[in-house]
Amino acid sequence: MSLSRLIVASSYRAYPSRVPKLWRDTIAAHRREVRDAVLDATARLAGQHGVLNVTMSQIAEDVGIGRATLYKYFASVEEILQTWHERQISDHLQLLTEIAERDAPQEARLVEVLGAYAQIQRQRTDHAAHPHGSELAALLHHDAQVAPAERRLRDLVGALLADAAAAGAVRDDVPPDELASFCLHALGAAASTTSDAAVQRLVRLTLEGLQRPRQDPATAGT
Amino acid sequence: MSLSRLIVASSYRAYPSRVPKLWRDTIAAHRREVRDAVLDATARLAGQHGVLNVTMSQIAEDVGIGRATLYKYFASVEEILQTWHERQISDHLQLLTEIAERDAPQEARLVEVLGAYAQIQRQRTDHAAHPHGSELAALLHHDAQVAPAERRLRDLVGALLADAAAAGAVRDDVPPDELASFCLHALGAAASTTSDAAVQRLVRLTLEGLQRPRQDPATAGT
DNA sequence: TCTTTGCGATACATTGTGTCGCTGTCAAGA
DNA sequence: TCTTGACAGCGACACAATGTATCGCAAAGA
Structure with missing residues (x-):
């Protein structure tokens, strides 16, 4: 018993700073942070090794959480990638919406939105x-x-x-x-x-x- | 010894007709057929279960060959999918090239090639x-x-x-x-x-x- | 201080992955 | 006719990844 306690304690020590110390903030905030960390790590791994070679094990290790814990957030690599993708587009959408709502001549707004979209596309030469x-x-x-x-x-x-x-x-x-x-x-x-x-x-x-x-x-x- | 011989023999019998009987034609032709069968099966499975859920095991079973044999053709699912993709584009390219080489007014050829390309895109609503x-x-x-x-x-x-x-x-x-x-x-x-x-x-x-x-x-x- | 809550980890059974070594068939040459 | 080299195919093994069940522990509220 004391042994396992020790192991757990030391593994907590071994945590990198990526994941908040646990209950550092409210639980909800914590979960959101872990979620985002998972998304980021997965995108990075996918870009590095190719989408097909990303595994739940890798992701968990990269984020610094146990593999079983990862399953409490996402059911599969597929689901993580989908979520990441949604987040990407949502971000783009928000940016473009802001541009579209600036008070500018109507035609100019269209031009600027499309220009911004082109820039977004240009950025991500990976994926x-x-x-x-x-x-x-x-x-x-x-x-x-x-x-x-x-x-x-x-x-x-x-x-x-x-x-x-x-x-x-x-x-x-x-x-x-x-x-x-x-x-x-x-x-x-x-x-x-x-x-x-x-x-x-x-x-x-x-x-x-x-x-x-x-x-x-x-x-x-x- | 005679037992293993029997097993092998019976497993040969059990072959479906998808893969040619072995040395039915030249070896090269045989390999090409198996290769194509693998490509087809993989595309089908990918469309059905999603790209990330296609496994070498599934493919091998679907084609009707041993999993170890599959590895003598392709090293990974990734490689199979890449090859399949190349084949797809090559087919499109050939079709479009034929259209481009018909003797028609220059402008018409461009229009027809682009129209054909649009149709190709339209076809494959999957993938x-x-x-x-x-x-x-x-x-x-x-x-x-x-x-x-x-x-x-x-x-x-x-x-x-x-x-x-x-x-x-x-x-x-x-x-x-x-x-x-x-x-x-x-x-x-x-x-x-x-x-x-x-x-x-x-x-x-x-x-x-x-x-x-x-x-x-x-x-x-x- | 003690209970409740729920996150995170260990452990295990199952499935997938590469690889090795053996068997059987064909074609060519002794 | 018989041997031999080349090569397709398979079974089996060791290892990695996957899901899941169960337990321990930290934080918040009484």
């Missing part, structure tokens, strides 16, 4: 969304560069666009490969559409984005 | 790419609907676009939520950009796609 289905590759081999086949896909479209630009059919103020990336991403929206008509509108939308802009780029210039 | 980072959610809970926060994000942008459309600043021939989806996807391309200038061009590109189209939608009309 990045790639052209069309690449979430798999992106998540599976964390650090990996774009899959070769994917690159060839972009090259194919890029070549078509370069030809079209040379013929004057599409704008030439943006490099063809950027146009290609734009197209492939934009058309990725087709995955979440319901009707065929919506897909057609999407394609039209994308194609018209490739056109040379009108003389008056008032909205776009900001 | 789908969602707006911006949703690959996580999309893959983690296979059947799940879009994460709530994500929907709110689209709603936010959709509302801004609706206002702008009412004010005549953006086109009104496409529903605002479709425009929002288009924007978010298109800006997702920012994740793979390198320079700030490229991000700015991307934002401009996206914004100009929201403008009312010009009188002459020659290219777009096809």
Whole structure:
């Protein structure tokens, strides 16, 4: 008995400062902190070793809590990742909402929100969304560069666009490969559409984005 | 000895027809078939139980081979999924290449390739790419609907676009939520950009796609 | 001071992971 | 015809990860 007590006591001593000393604040606050620590640790581990290689054991050790304790917070790695993902988007959403509510001319608000969103996307080059289905590759081999086949896909479209630009059919103020990336991403929206008509509108939308802009780029210039 | 021989023999009998009888064709062909069967089974299991819950054991059983044998083909679930993903894109690429090489007017080829790509995206509503980072959610809970926060994000942008459309600043021939989806996807391309200038061009590109189209939608009309 | 509350840890049974070594089949050459 | 090298396949073993059941202990309130 005294032995186990000793062991427990020493293991408490061994705690890093990551997790609050226990009942340091109210229990609710404590739980929230542990929860967040778990989310952070999991994101870090996922980025480091790849999503598929993150284990509950690793997470628990990294956070500095017992593995069984972790199960009192989350039932699985999957659930943790989902929660983390939700938190990410919520954060983005909050930021963008603030921007949208600034008192600025209506058009300017749209421009600023979209600009901010683009910056957010740019930031997280890890866990990045790639052209069309690449979430798999992106998540599976964390650090990996774009899959070769994917690159060839972009090259194919890029070549078509370069030809079209040379013929004057599409704008030439943006490099063809950027146009290609734009197209492939934009058309990725087709995955979440319901009707065929919506897909057609999407394609039209994308194609018209490739056109040379009108003389008056008032909205776009900001 | 005779016992083990018997066991082996009977286990051969027990084989389902999925995997060819062994040396039925050349070894290379056989291996290719097994490989493909593994890829198919894995994709199916991933779609069914979620990517994180696919195990080598399951795959082996599903294909009808021993688990140890599976390891002679692939070292990990991750490797299988990557290979599957590469195969998918390669298939898409081949289809699109064929379309691109048809003898048609240059502009029409671009339109057709992009249209075909949109259709491909539309098909695979499972394993789908969602707006911006949703690959996580999309893959983690296979059947799940879009994460709530994500929907709110689209709603936010959709509302801004609706206002702008009412004010005549953006086109009104496409529903605002479709425009929002288009924007978010298109800006997702920012994740793979390198320079700030490229991000700015991307934002401009996206914004100009929201403008009312010009009188002459020659290219777009096809 | 003593009870209540609920967090955290140890322990255990189950399932999954890599790997090793053996068996059996085929094709080629003695 | 018989031997031999190459190679696919499987069983089994040692170890890691997973969930769960049970216990001990710290803090808050009477």
